[in-house]
Amino acid sequence: MAGDLKFDDKRRYYIQFQVSDFEDASPPDILINCVRKKTWLQCQTMPLLMLNQRISDSVNEVVMQSDSVVKSLLDDIRCHVSPMFQVSEGVALVDMLASFAHIVTSRDYVRPDLGGTLALKDARHPILEAVSTRGMGGGAKALAGGNH
Secondary structure (H helix, E strand, C coil): CCCEEEEECCCEEEEEEEHHHHCCCCCCCCCEEEEEECCEEEEECHHHHHHHHHHHHHHHHHHHHHHHHHHHHHHHHHCCHHHHHHHHHHHHHHHHHHHHHHHHHHCCCCCCCCCCCEEEEEECCHHHHHHCCCCCCCEEEEECCCCC
16 A cells, blocks of 8 residues: 655645555545545545644744735835935936937037027937938028017
8 A cells, every 4th residue: 555645735735545455444544534536545644634734834934924024124115215216316317318428429419509599400300310210301490589
């Protein structure tokens, strides 16, 4: 009589035997909670039940301790959220400025000089130029006066 140790989410660990192993006799008294499924006899023993309970208790303890650690960590992090948000804003600003600097050096862009009269010579829109499949010719525009 050789049994296989099996696991089920509901029953936890149990021992499975062939029904043919017990043709003439009933299972020994040490085997409890016996369930017959087709050609299999699934049983447990009292020591196996106690080990299953210890496993469940250990899992519950780990879950409770993990929950406690996560709550403590969140409490510790909450006071640092505002400075981290400010740091992320600063990093985003530096990234934007670095992108502007890169695009200015890799393309023929210039900084506009805004005065009383606005004159645009060979003006191009940088986003439209980047996504356009055909070349965009620059256009010339001139605005004068107080209201632009």
